[in-house]
Amino acid sequence: GENVEQHPSTLSVQEGDSAVIKCTYSDSASNYFPWYKQELGKRPQLIIDIRSNVGEKKDQRIAVTLNKTAKHFSLHITETQPEDSAVYFCAAGRGSTLGRLYFGRGTQLTVWP
Amino acid sequence: SAVISQKPSRDICQRGTSLTIQCQVDSQVTMMFWYRQQPGQSLTLIATANQGSEATYESGFVIDKFPISRPNLTFSTLTVSNMSPEDSSIYLCSGRDGSTNEKLFFGSGTQLSVL
Numbered sequence: 230g231e232n233v234e235q236h237p238s239t240l241s242v243q244e245g246d247s248a249v250i251k252c253t254y255s256d257s258a259s260n261y262f263p264w265y266k267q268e269l270g271k272r273p274q275l276i277i278d279i280r281s282n283v284g285e286k287k288d289q290r291i292a293v294t295l296n297k298t299a300k301h302f303s304l305h306i307t308e309t310q311p312e313d314s315a316v317y318f319c320a321a322g323r324g325s326t327l328g329r330l331y332f333g334r335g336t337q338l339t340v341w342p
Numbered sequence: 343s344a345v346i347s348q349k350p351s352r353d354i355c356q357r358g359t360s361l362t363i364q365c366q367v368d369s370q371v372t373m374m375f376w377y378r379q380q381p382g383q384s385l386t387l388i389a390t391a392n393q394g395s396e397a398t399y400e401s402g403f404v405i406d407k408f409p410i411s412r413p414n415l416t417f418s419t420l421t422v423s424n425m426s427p428e429d430s431s432i433y434l435c436s437g438r439d440g441s442t443n444e445k446l447f448f449g450s451g452t453q454l455s456v457l
Contacts, residue, residue, distance in 0.1 A: 230401065263445070263446065271450075272434065272448045272449060272450050272451055273385065273434075273448050274448075275343075275445055275446065275447065278445065318384060318385065320385075328373045328375050328390070328436065328437075328438040328444070328446050329375065329387055329390065329400075330385075330387065330446060331387070332384045332385045332386070333384060334383070334384045335383075335384050
């Protein structure tokens with residue numbers, strides 16, 4: 230089955246700095262890579278996703294890059310704000326069975342004012 | 343995005359008992375799934391809830407322990423049977439949203455504590 234590794238497990242940055250979270254996956258058939266943000270006591274919220282026919286995708290301060298050859302993908306948050314503080318999860322899945330996602334262990338991001 | 347409602351939001355149960363969690367989704371959801379999130383951990387897929395037939399379970403999860411029903415397109419239940427303290431987790435219902443290119447959205451979760 231799919232195995233998703235995520236690093237770092239914790240990340241502290243100063244407000245305004247950038248944050249980068251990296252994930253690797255094992256199943257070459259995976260072609261869908263979403264990122265979720267989970268605030269304490271809340272449900273995971275989808276913040277951005279990318280499919281394997283695209284190398285990069287941006288949405289305002291958030292971007293995701295994908296390297297299919299190396300089987301890794303990354304989340305980039307620029308101009309971080311205290312409200313970006315949360316746990317971020319990467320995941321991998323196949324287009325044919327979207328919804329069956331395999332998650333990384335999460336990154337606790339703390340943004341200090 | 344899809345609307346996914348889940349109840350109860352939390353419960354405290356005794357060892358050996360069972361709890362049934364209900365999930366209601368809106369009509370744009372095409373597929374439903376159940377995930378577990380153990381304390382401070384990641385999300386693990388339990389099973390795909392199939393309408394009108396037996397759920398499809400992931401490795402490590404069995405029907406006797408986690409029976410799942412989906413009698414119609416918009417409703418599903420997950421039962422945690424013969425509970426032990428190791429079952430203390432957050433259980434999350436999720437759905438693929440056909441109106442947003444099949445993105446996966448989560449319900450608010452059920453926080454289960456087993457004493």
